[in-house]
Each structure stands twice: as structure tokens, then as C-alpha cells.
Amino acid sequence: MYLGDYIVIEKQTGQYRFDCCCVSTGTTFSAEVDPDKRDRFDDTTFPDQNPAACRFLRPLGEGRIGCTIHTDSPAQCKYYRCRIMDILSTEGKEAGYITGTLALHSSDSSLRDVYNRIITTVSGAGAEAEEYIRIELIRAGYQVR
Ligand code: SF4
Structure with missing residues (x-):
């Protein structure tokens, strides 16, 4: 705008x-x-x-x-992509989303803790970093789409 x-x-x-x-x-x-x-x-x-x-x-x-x-x-x-990943809890409820700058938007404190741990181990940006985050979130028990 x-x-x-x-x-x-x-x-x-x-x-x-x-x-x-x-x-x-x-x-x-x-x-x-x-x-x-x-x-x-x-x-x-x-x-x-x-x-x-x-x-x-x-x-x-x-x-x-x-x-x-x-x-x-x-x-x-x-x-600049507004939303690159939607993160859902194991019950399928929306827990947060990630933007193209790899910023997490979530009010779920558990997800925020998990994401903060993951993001400190991400090197670089782009598709490889996004795939790494996706895999780590799934490993932590979230659904990602
Ligand atoms: S994405 Fe870029 S080029 Fe397209 S409308 Fe927005 S600012 Fe303009």
C-alpha cells in the first residue's frame, strides 16, 4: 500500500x-x-x-x-511473501504462521519456544532454510502446510 x-x-x-x-x-x-x-x-x-x-x-x-x-x-x-507456512497443532488447530522473512507470528508460547530453538540453527535463507524449518517443526509435533 x-x-x-x-x-x-x-x-x-x-x-x-x-x-x-x-x-x-x-x-x-x-x-x-x-x-x-x-x-x-x-x-x-x-x-x-x-x-x-x-x-x-x-x-x-x-x-x-x-x-x-x-x-x-x-x-x-x-x-517478500506474507505467509510461507501455516503451522497447526497436532489437533489441527492453527498455532501460527511464518512469513517470507522467516518471522514467526504466533501467540502460542510453546510454539514460540520451539521456533526460537529451530531458528538459531538455521543457516542461510531460501528454499533450503524453509525446508529445514518445516522438517524441524514436524519433528517437534506440529503439522505444517
Ligand atoms: S508485489 Fe511489488 S510490484 Fe507487485 S504490487 Fe506489490 S509492490 Fe507492486
């Missing part, structure tokens, strides 16, 4: 094609609006009403918003 100053469209190069820049890193990238999101992208009501938002963001319905250049979005956006 507040990345309009950071993900900047520099030039439109086609009907749905843009040359862009990630201002924070100075990285340029070229993006095409995903074919299945073009109808949504054509409606500019949302970005017009929310000038601080990224120009590629659009409402998805039911109060949710989403990216219309999912395929071509820059690395920073791809890395």
Missing part, C-alpha cells in the same frame, strides 16, 4: 508493458501485466484513490488486494 515511491514506472513500452525501477536499490526491470489480471489492471480507480500505493496493486475482492505483475515483479517483491 505504500510502495508507490519505491516501485516506479519509468516508461510504458506497450499496452501492458512497462520499464520500471526499484528506487531503493536502483534496480531497473521490465514488467508485463499478467494476462489474467489485465481487466483488473485497466480499472485505475484503486491507484487513483491510493496515490501512495504501488501502481501495479489492485483490489481482488472481499477486501483483499494483489499484484498484477506477479510473473515479472522484482526480486524484492518476490522475496
Whole structure:
């Protein structure tokens, strides 16, 4: 909602094609609006009403918003994933979730203790680290999806 100053469209190069820049890193990238999101992208009501938002963001319905250049979005956006794992208790009740930055969100103190132990033994990031965490959580008795 507040990345309009950071993900900047520099030039439109086609009907749905843009040359862009990630201002924070100075990285340029070229993006095409995903074919299945073009109808949504054509409606500019949302970005017009929310000038601080990224120009590629659009409402998805039911109060949710989403990216219309999912395929071509820059690395920073791809890395930032709201939710990479849901953690359930052995009874199948939601115990917490982990975001793309490997932060645990949970009010379950037992899970927090387990996670703090696991995270201190994680080296690196990415798919390998995520798989390691997943296996360790399962070993500790949680269900992970
Ligand atoms: S994920 Fe998409 S909508 Fe969100 S900031 Fe990145 S490019 Fe913009």
C-alpha cells in the first residue's frame, strides 16, 4: 500500500508493458501485466484513490488486494511473501504462521519456544532454510502446510 515511491514506472513500452525501477536499490526491470489480471489492471480507480500505493496493486475482492505483475515483479517483491507456512497443532488447530522473512507470528508460547530453538540453527535463507524449518517443526509435533 505504500510502495508507490519505491516501485516506479519509468516508461510504458506497450499496452501492458512497462520499464520500471526499484528506487531503493536502483534496480531497473521490465514488467508485463499478467494476462489474467489485465481487466483488473485497466480499472485505475484503486491507484487513483491510493496515490501512495504501488501502481501495479489492485483490489481482488472481499477486501483483499494483489499484484498484477506477479510473473515479472522484482526480486524484492518476490522475496517478500506474507505467509510461507501455516503451522497447526497436532489437533489441527492453527498455532501460527511464518512469513517470507522467516518471522514467526504466533501467540502460542510453546510454539514460540520451539521456533526460537529451530531458528538459531538455521543457516542461510531460501528454499533450503524453509525446508529445514518445516522438517524441524514436524519433528517437534506440529503439522505444517
Ligand atoms: S508485489 Fe507487485 S504490487 Fe506489490 S509492490 Fe511489488 S510490484 Fe507492486
